[in-house]
Amino acid sequence: MQVTKTVVLKLKKSDQSIPKTMERYTKGMNFASKVVYENGEPMSSTKLQELTYKHLREDIGLLSQMSCNVARQVSGTYKTLQEQVENGKTEWQKSEFSPTNIKFSYGRDYKISKEKLSISTLDGRKEYEIINYDYAEQYFSEEWKYLASELVKHRDGEYYFHLSCEKEVEEKPIEEASNFMGIDVGINYLAVGTTTDKNQAFLGGGKAKDLRNTYEKMRKRLQSKGTFSAYKRLKALSGKEKRLMEQLNHEVSKEIVEFAKEEGVDVIGMEDLTDMREETKVRKENRYNHDSWAFRQLQKFIEYKAIERGIRVEYVDPENTSKTCSRCGHISRNNRDGLDFVCEECGYELHADLNGARNIEHRVRDFRHDLESQGSRQPPDVDGVEATSATASRGAEPQTSS
Ligand SMILES: [Zn+2]
Known part of the structure; x- marks a missing residue:
């Protein structure tokens, strides 16, 4: 299975070459867009390239590779538009581009390493230092292949490189899975995982609660003031709390997926919290509007990290x-x-x-069995699986009091 991923990296410093190139590139995009629009239907990128290349190169002054990228990108945009038209979602219309994005092809007009991005600009080949985040480190290993990626001007006025990459991962068909892990996300421990062999991990204990209590106190104090500046600080505070929670979720998801990998887990099961029921995750006294998004975020992080592995x-x-x-x-x-059951x-x-x-x-193990009984496949040694779960109880039970 192919996993694709977009990693957002910030450029340490940019210069005039970037806005200049973006401006010109966008001009080219809008020119090509007009050509397709007036054609009344999508056209292939080869055809569009034939029609626009000379003008893009000689009059607009784009580089050769850029002119090809323009044709490919605009052709793709109109193909997507056409699909939407056919689904009755929209009408045939002209696409306008603004100078905030520019697409580069890997190897042809961009190269990237952990520290540096090298791109073709109208002022020639330029190198820019990037801010490499910890989480992004892994995408600079050889197993990842780089795809066409975009340089984007964000609303903060800074430039970011949206690096698209993919890798091939082997996912066992669910019919062959024999080791499962259930993960419960919650407030006492952010994640508790247990495998078919009953090996378990308790992660993020107390941290989320501490974070929540700290911010809850600050919030109460500010709320009681009721002034405008208190309101503004309240908003800033919730942003900060969100970021800290997100950080925690990143750490915990990484740890639990690593644990699953070590245990040789084939399938992770989690609760579907999309319509969280009253009795499920958040007990009344714990009810806190931040909990539900935080749980779902943690699940999402676990999901994509697991799939990657x-x-x-x-x-x-x-x-x-x-x-x-x-x-x-x-x-x-x-x-x-x-906390005891x-x-x-x-x-x-x-x-x-x-x-x-x-x-x-x-439940996730039963789900596998249900698939088998519905499908025509021969169940692979179901007995073995059952025997494992009934007899093995290796992992130590944790203390129930905390
Ligand atoms: Zn019982």
Whole structure:
């Protein structure tokens, strides 16, 4: 399976060559756009190149490669437009481009390393230093192939390189999967994961809660003031809290996917929180409007990091995952005692989040079995899988009190 990714990198410093090139490039785009528009229907990039190349080179003064990129890009834009016209979503119309983006082809008019971007400008080949973020480091390994990418002027007035890259990952067909992991996202631990072999990881414990409490206090204080400047500071504060939360989510997702990789997990299951039900994630006293987006963000981060490493991700029905006993299947609200899960039926005790994660793991495993019973494929040693989960209990149970 092909994974593609856009990595946004900021240029340390730009110069006049960039806006100048963008300006001219856009002029070329708009010229080519007019040609296709007047044609009344899309045309191939080869045809468009034939019709525009001379003008783009000689009158507008674009470089040869840029002129080809213009034709390809504009031709693509109108093909997309045509599809939308056919779906009745819009009408045939002229596309206008503004000088905020310019596309480069890898190897032909851009090259990139961890530190430097080299691009063709109207003033010749130029090198720009880039700010390489920690998370972006991984995209500079050999397994990634670079694609046509864009230099973009953001609204802050700075220039960013949107590096598109792809790599081939081998994803096991779900029918052949034998090791599953359920991940429960929540406020006590940001993520609790448990595998079919019952090996488990508790990650981000307390951190999200601390962050939330700190900001909650500051928020309350500012809210009680009720002045305009307090309101402005409140907004800034929520932006900052969001960024810190996002950072935490990045760290935790990275760790849990690494754990899954070490454990040889084939499929990760998580709860489908798209219509989060009342009883699922956020208990009333914990209700906090930031929780739901933060959980979903964490899941998204886990999802894309997992896919990049060849681990499949499935979402399962979240109903009763926190109220069901992961040993005997008994469902009751009374099974919960704060952070502890104590089954009123069979007496099984464990950390409530771990119990949730186990139920998610069961569900994603069942999902695999459902696919098998629906499909024509021969189930590969289902018995082996069942035996593993019934007999193995290697990982140590965590302390239920915290
Ligand atoms: Zn039970």
